[in-house]
Amino acid sequence: MPTYHIISLGCAKNTVDAHSMAALLESAHYTPTDQADRADVVIVNTCGFIAPAREESYQVLRDLAAAKKPGQLLIAAGCLTQRYGQEVARRVPGVDGIIGTRRWMDILDLIRRLRQSPHPEPLYHLPDTPTVGRDERGVLRVAVQGGSAYLKIADGCRRPCAFCAIPLIKGTLVSRPTEAILHEARALRDAGVQEIILIAQDTTDYGHDLGLKDGLAQLLERLVRAVPDVPWIRVLYAYPGYVTDRLIEVMATHRQIVPYLDMPLQHAHPATLRRMRRPANIDWVYRTLEKMRAAIPNLALRTTFIVGYPGETEAEFQTLLDFIQDIQFDRVGAFRFSYEEGTASAALGDPIPPEVKQARWERLMATQQPISLARNQALVGQTLDVLIEGVDETHNLSVGRSYRDAPEIDGLVLVEGRLPIGRLVPVRITGAMVYDLVGVPAAGAAHGEPAPPRPRKRRKRRRA
Ligand code: SF4
The missing domain is CATH 3.80.30.20 (tm_1862 like domain)
Structure with missing residues (x-):
């Protein structure tokens, strides 16, 4: 079975596009791998929001291009390529395909074309057609x-x-x-x-x-x-x-x-x-x-x-x-x-x-x-529902978010003990820092073996 590896940079909107491309690949019997060097197809879903984000995208592409193995395809997708496709190809030799953020849904077509014939130059897929609901x-x-x-x-x-x-x-x-x-x-x-x-x-x-x-x-x-x-x-x-x-x-x-x-x-x-x-x-x-x-x-x-x-x-x-x-x-x-x-x-x-x-x-x-x-x-002493997202076994802590915290941009709630990942648990807040809160499970909170943490795709959140 062919394998793929996706790195998604930038905001949550980009992450959704990356997950959608992953779903298309899996529908074509590709299996995911967390290791780029094991993948047949490596995709970087780039960010082009501001200059530092662009530089990070170039760096990630350069690193992957330098480590490319024979027969592996390296595809640059996302916002940076939508606007600067030619420059991506010029600055990162080794990129095989360039696909823009508006046509993420054509990823399989691009891979097929790349596999069909040798391509001394990168293949571009940057039509101007916007992403639309009926075309997903x-x-x-x-x-x-x-x-x-x-x-x-x-x-x-x-x-x-x-x-x-x-x-x-x-x-x-x-x-x-x-x-x-x-x-x-x-x-x-x-x-x-x-x-x-x-x-x-x-x-x-x-x-x-x-x-x-x-x-x-x-x-x-x-x-x-x-x-x-x-x-x-x-x-x-x-x-x-x-x-x-x-x-x-x-x-x-x-x-x-x-x-x-x-x-x-x-x-x-x-x-x-x-x-x-x-x-x-x-x-x-x-x-x-x-x-x-x-x-x-x-x-x-x-x-x-x-x-x-x-x-x-x-x-x-x-x-x-x-x-x-x-x-x-x-x-x-x-x-x-x-x-x-x-x-x-x-x-x-x-x-x-x-x-x-x-x-x-x-x-x-x-x-x-x-x-x-x-x-x-002001929240110390109150009980808040916390969505548990991870467990730190070494420190016997669970990590989650209250309703006040959007993922990755706001704070965390650190809770004593091992709590089930993916569950909402009532937590009594016992301490506060500038960004994060500390608490203990409130009466009635569910305990138990946590589910194994899901691997997270690399992502740095920015606003647009
Ligand atoms: S609302 Fe303004 S800042 Fe936000 S994406 Fe649109 S143009 Fe950019």
């Missing part, structure tokens, strides 16, 4: 990791954010058909998944191209009816201005939808936001977050900011720090601005020196850390 070759658009799964509801983005290359890579928003998403949610429920995480470049835009109004709220309502026994449904990547009253009401009404909002705001000064071509109405943000906190008890708020955007003055940056103090987010992520050619902000250049970006990034994190710590400390 029947594979699930999900990535399951232990008890939780990402489910992709749309791909592409139609927002005009000046710093972002994603629309150049992915194209405009294409929503997946609601029925396909519900079908996948049922399959995940049948597989015992405890948490379904809805992802897209902008989840709040779901259904716009299908003619739906408040499409995400409608989808969530159908989802809770379709899988009433999946305890956690989480939504990532909401766009400011599109968290509607209806969406808030749906989130507040259904216990299954975890009280967690991830809304990347990018900045808080209206002038910076206008230069970013982002919604600049900060009053709306204040009003909406207040409304949400009133409607949804114990809401956990996460956001992301960019520091060092072209033209960001010290006063603009200070406004951002003040805003962080005002809102008291549970979680904050921050990026230093990365210049991206071809984006609308490219015309502004990259005038802020790296050391200023770094200093602002550090000040931002130093502003948020005591807030995160205080919000974590």
Whole structure:
């Protein structure tokens, strides 16, 4: 039986594409291997979001190309290749095939063509056709990791954010058909998944191209009816201005939808936001977050900011720090601005020196850390359900997440003892750190032999 090995870099949306390619390979009787040197086909699902992500993708490809064994195929897939396919071929001799993120579903066709005849030059497969729901070759658009799964509801983005290359890579928003998403949610429920995480470049835009109004709220309502026994449904990547009253009401009404909002705001000064071509109405943000906190008890708020955007003055940056103090987010992520050619902000250049970006990034994190710590400390003594994801045998600890933590971007809960992986367990919180919590199983918590940990594909999470 032929074997394959996939490395997925970048965000969870890329991971879903990698799992979908893996499903297609397995339908063609390929078997997975964790060791690249044992694989007949090695695929790197690259990230092209910002320069450091691109460099990491090049490095991984170079390492694999250097270690290639005779007859092995090395294929570069994903966002980097979609935009920079020729450059990938030039910079990484040894790559056999180049396939873009919009046509991941053609992976078997590409392998067949590569096997058919010698190819002194790499074969390119970069048609511009977007990824669409009806063209997914029947594979699930999900990535399951232990008890939780990402489910992709749309791909592409139609927002005009000046710093972002994603629309150049992915194209405009294409929503997946609601029925396909519900079908996948049922399959995940049948597989015992405890948490379904809805992802897209902008989840709040779901259904716009299908003619739906408040499409995400409608989808969530159908989802809770379709899988009433999946305890956690989480939504990532909401766009400011599109968290509607209806969406808030749906989130507040259904216990299954975890009280967690991830809304990347990018900045808080209206002038910076206008230069970013982002919604600049900060009053709306204040009003909406207040409304949400009133409607949804114990809401956990996460956001992301960019520091060092072209033209960001010290006063603009200070406004951002003040805003962080005002809102008291549970979680904050921050990026230093990365210049991206071809984006609308490219015309502004990259005038802020790296050391200023770094200093602002550090000040931002130093502003948020005591807030995160205080919000974590407020949970000491409470009991939270924790989804167990791993066991550290040496320290007799289990590691999991509460509803306040999305995988890989938020914190962890470290729990005394060995608990079953993939299960939700009540945990009494006994200690708090800036990012993580510590606890002990509460009365009634299930103990027992944990399932063996699932191997994880290499992945570094970034935001887009
Ligand atoms: S930052 Fe997000 S919302 Fe804005 S264009 Fe990029 S993917 Fe779309």
